[in-house]
Amino acid sequence: MSTATRALPGGPGASRVGAARQASLLAAGLLVLALAVLASIAFGSHPTSAADVLDVLTGDAAPETATVVESRYPRTALGLLAGLCLAVAGTLMQGVTRNPLADPGLFGITSGASAGIVTATAFLGVSGPSATLWWALPGALLAGLVVHVVGSAGSGAGLVRLVLSGAVVSAVLNAYVQAVTLSNPRVFDSYRYWVVGALGGRDFDVVFSALPLAVPGLLLAVLLGPRLNTLALGEESATALGASPALTRSCGLLAATLLSTAATAAVGPIAFVGLAVPHIVRALLGVDFRAQIVFSAVVGPALLLLADVVGRVVLRPQELMVGVVTAFIGAPALLLAVRRMRGTG
Amino acid sequence: MRRGMTRTRSGVRAPSPRGFVTIGRAVAVPAARASVVVAVVTVALLVAAAVATLSLGRLGLSLADLAGALTRGAEGKQAFVLERLRGPRLVVAVGVGAALGLSGALFQTVTRNPLGSPDVIGLGAGAGAGAAAVALLLPGALPASAGALAGGAAAMVLVHASTGTGFRDPGRLIVAGIGVHAIATAFTQYVVYAVERDKATVLTAYVNGSLAARSWEHAATIWIVLLAVVPLVALASRRLGVSELGDELAAGLGAEPRSTRAVAVTLSVVLSAGAVAVAGPVAFIALTAPQIARRLTGGPGPHLTLAALVGALLLTLADLAAQQSPIPGNLPVGVYTLAVGGLYLGYLLTREWRKGSL
Numbered sequence: 001m002s003t004a005t006r007a008l009p010g011g012p013g014a015s016r017v018g019a020a021r022q023a024s025l026l027a028a029g030l031l032v033l034a035l036a037v038l039a040s041i042a043f044g045s046h047p048t049s050a051a052d053v054l055d056v057l058t059g060d061a062a063p064e065t066a067t068v069v070e071s072r073y074p075r076t077a078l079g080l081l082a083g084l085c086l087a088v089a090g091t092l093m094q095g096v097t098r099n100p101l102a103d104p105g106l107f108g109i110t111s112g113a114s115a116g117i118v119t120a121t122a123f124l125g126v127s128g129p130s131a132t133l134w135w136a137l138p139g140a141l142l143a144g145l146v147v148h149v150v151g152s153a154g155s156g157a158g159l160v161r162l163v164l165s166g167a168v169v170s171a172v173l174n175a176y177v178q179a180v181t182l183s184n185p186r187v188f189d190s191y192r193y194w195v196v197g198a199l200g201g202r203d204f205d206v207v208f209s210a211l212p213l214a215v216p217g218l219l220l221a222v223l224l225g226p227r228l229n230t231l232a233l234g235e236e237s238a239t240a241l242g243a244s245p246a247l248t249r250s251c252g253l254l255a256a257t258l259l260s261t262a263a264t265a266a267v268g269p270i271a272f273v274g275l276a277v278p279h280i281v282r283a284l285l286g287v288d289f290r291a292q293i294v295f296s297a298v299v300g301p302a303l304l305l306l307a308d309v310v311g312r313v314v315l316r317p318q319e320l321m322v323g324v325v326t327a328f329i330g331a332p333a334l335l336l337a338v339r340r341m342r343g344t345g
Numbered sequence: 346m347r348r349g350m351t352r353t354r355s356g357v358r359a360p361s362p363r364g365f366v367t368i369g370r371a372v373a374v375p376a377a378r379a380s381v382v383v384a385v386v387t388v389a390l391l392v393a394a395a396v397a398t399l400s401l402g403r404l405g406l407s408l409a410d411l412a413g414a415l416t417r418g419a420e421g422k423q424a425f426v427l428e429r430l431r432g433p434r435l436v437v438a439v440g441v442g443a444a445l446g447l448s449g450a451l452f453q454t455v456t457r458n459p460l461g462s463p464d465v466i467g468l469g470a471g472a473g474a475g476a477a478a479v480a481l482l483l484p485g486a487l488p489a490s491a492g493a494l495a496g497g498a499a500a501m502v503l504v505h506a507s508t509g510t511g512f513r514d515p516g517r518l519i520v521a522g523i524g525v526h527a528i529a530t531a532f533t534q535y536v537v538y539a540v541e542r543d544k545a546t547v548l549t550a551y552v553n554g555s556l557a558a559r560s561w562e563h564a565a566t567i568w569i570v571l572l573a574v575v576p577l578v579a580l581a582s583r584r585l586g587v588s589e590l591g592d593e594l595a596a597g598l599g600a601e602p603r604s605t606r607a608v609a610v611t612l613s614v615v616l617s618a619g620a621v622a623v624a625g626p627v628a629f630i631a632l633t634a635p636q637i638a639r640r641l642t643g644g645p646g647p648h649l650t651l652a653a654l655v656g657a658l659l660l661t662l663a664d665l666a667a668q669q670s671p672i673p674g675n676l677p678v679g680v681y682t683l684a685v686g687g688l689y690l691g692y693l694l695t696r697e698w699r700k701g702s703l
Contacts, residue, residue, distance in 0.1 A: 101520065150695055163519060164460065164694060171628070171687030178553055178680045183672050185542065192545055196531075196538040271527050321538065327531030334524040335507035338517050 197323020
C-alpha cells in the first residue's frame with residue numbers, strides 16, 4: 001500500500017512513461033480483454049468446446065449449442081460494463097480523495113444504493129434491476145455526500161478517517177436494509193440474490209438500463225482527466241494554476257457515484273475491482289490520470305470477466321458468483337499489502 | 346486510583362484521601378467516588394431495564410406478579426414467561442452485554458486504540474462465516490455456535506498474522522479488518538444465496554446477532570465464560586493500568602508490556618468469542634460501551650467494571666426494544682445495536698475530529 005501512496009502524483013520524481021510504452025501496454029491490455037471476452041463466451045457450467053463456440057460465432061452450429069453459447073452474451077456484456085464502471089469509479093475516487101483505499105464499497109456508495117433499491121422494492125412495489133436503478137442513485141448520492149462531509153470534517157485529512165466514516169454510514173444503512181429485508185420475505189428473497197453480486201441470469205435489458213448512468217459518468221471522467229492531474233500537484237498549486245479544486249473534486253465524486261451506482265444496481269455490490277484496478281494501473285503506467293482512466297476501462301472489464309469465468313468453472317456444475325470470486329481474490333491481496341503500509345495514527 | 350495518591354503540599358497523606366471510598370474508619374476501597382456513583386446508577390438502570398423486559402407487553406408479568414413469582418416461585422403462564430420465554434433471554438442479554446463491554450475495554454486499553462474491538466476488526470464477520478459454513482456443509486451435525494467460535498477465532502488469527510505488528514497499529518488493523526471482513530461476508534452471502542429461504546432467514550438473523558429463543562444453557566455458557574475470565578482480568582488489571590502509560594514507561598515500571606498485551610488481547614478475544622457463540626455477532630456493543638464508560642467517569646482510559654455494566658445495560662435496552670418493537674417479523678437485536686451504535690460512532694467521530702484529538 002505504501003508504494004502506491006508514494007506513487008501518487010505530486011512528487012518531483014513522478015515518472016514519465018513514454019508514448020511507445022503506453023501504446024504497447026494498451027495493446028497488451030486490449031489483447032487480454034479480448035481473450036477475457038472470448039473466455040467468457042467459451043466457458044460455462046455447461047461445457048462447450050472451442051470448435052462449438054467458433055461454429056456459433058460463424059453461424060453454423062446446432063441450435064442447442066447456439067442457445068447455450070448465446071446465453072453467455074448478455075452476461076459478458078454486463079461484465080464489460082460493470083467492470084469498466086467500477087474500475088473507472090475507483091480510479092476517480094482514489095484520485096479525488098488522494099486516498100489509496102478509496103473504493104465505492106468502502107465509501108458508503110454501495111450501501112446507499114442498496115438502501116435505495118431495498119426501499120423501492122419494499123415500499124414502492126418496484127422490481128427488477130432496470131426499474132430499481134433510478135432508486136439506487138439518490139441513495140448512493142446521499143450516502144456518498146454524508147461520508148465525504150463527515151470524513152473531511154475538522155482539520156487534516158487522515159487516510160483512516162474517510163474509511164471510518166464510510167464504515168459508520170454503511171453500518172447505519174445496513175441496519176436499515178436488514179430491518180426491511182428481514183421483516184419482508186419477498187424483499188429478502190430478491191435482496192439475497194442481488195447482494196451476492198452476479199452477472200448471470202440477466203438480460204440485455206439490464207445493460208441498456210444502466211447506460212443512462214454509465215455513459216455520462218464515463219464522459220465526465222474522461223473530461224476530468226487533465227484537471228485531476230492538476231489537482232494531484234496539491235491544493236495550492238492547483239489553485240495557482242487556475243483550477244478549482246473543489247469543483248474538480250465534486251465532479252469527480254459525482255462521476256464516480258454515477259458509474260458505481262450503474263454497476264451496483266445492475267449486478268449487485270462487487271468488492272475490490274474498484275480498489276485493485278487503480279493500483280494495478282498506477283504500477284504499470286505511473287501517474288497521468290488521462291492514461292489511468294483509459295487503462296482502468298480496459299483492465300477492469302478484463303479482470304471482472306476473468307473472475308466470472310473462474311466462478312463458472314471452479315464449482316461445476318454449480319456457479320460461484322463473481323462477487324464472491326472477487327472477494328476471495330481481492331481480500332488476500334489486500335491482506336498481503338497491509339504489511340507494507342506505513343504506520344498511521 | 347491516581348488521585349488516591351495525591352498528597353498535600355507538606356508531603357503528608359491527606360486525612361480523608363480523595364479517590365478512596367471509605368466505609369467507617371477501617372475500610373477504604375481505592376475507587377474514584379464519581380465512578381462509584383456512575384456504577385451504582387448504571388446498575389439501577391440495568392435493574393429497571395430488566396424489570397421492564399419481564400413486565401412489558403402482552404405476555405409481561407405485572408409488577409406485583411413479578412415480585413410474587415420471584416419470592417414464592419411462579420406457576421402456569423407466569424412460570425412459562427419467566428422461566429422459558431423471557432428469563433433466560435434476559436440473563437443471556439446481561440451476560441453477553443457485559444462480556445462484550447469488558448472485551449472492548451480490554452482491547453482498547455491494551456492497543457491504545459479507541460476504535461478497536463474484536464468485532465470491528467473481523468471477529469463478528471468471521472463468526473458469521475463460520476456459522477454459515479456449518480449451515481451449508483454440516484447442517485444439523487454441529488450447532489451454529491461451534492461454527493461461529495471457529496470462524497471468529499480464524500478471523501482473529503488471520504488479522505493478527507496479516508498486520509505484522511499484532512493489534513497495535515490502528516491503520517493496519519482497520520485495513521486488515523476490511524480484508525477479513527470482505528472474505529467472510531462474501532462467503533456468508535454466498536451461503537445465504539445458496540440455501541433455501543427459511544434457512545437463509547434463520548442464518549441472516551443469527552449473523553446479525555440475535556437473542557431470540559435463548560435457553561438456560563446459553564445463559565450458563567456465557568456466565569461460565571464470564572466467571573472464568575473476570576478473575577483473570579482482575580489479576581491483570583493492575584498491569585493494564587501501567588501499560589496504558591506507554592511501552593517504555595511500563596517497562597521502566599517493571600511491567601512487561603508485551604506479555605501484558607498478549608494476555609489482555611487473549612482475554613478480550615475469549616470474551617468476545619463466548620458472546621458470539623451464544624448470541625451471534627452483536628454489533629458495536631464492544632466498541633461503544635468502553636467509550637460511553639470513559640465519558641461518564643472522565644477518567645483517562647476505559648474503566649473495566651463500568652464498561653461491562655454499560656455493555657450489559659446497552660444490550661438489555663436494545664433487546665427490550667427488539668422485543669417490544671412494532672416492526673413485524675421480530676428483528677434480531679443486532680439490527681438495533683448496528684443502527685444505534687453506528688449513529689453514536691458517527692457522532693463520536695465528528696466530535697473528536699472537530700477537536701482534532703483523533
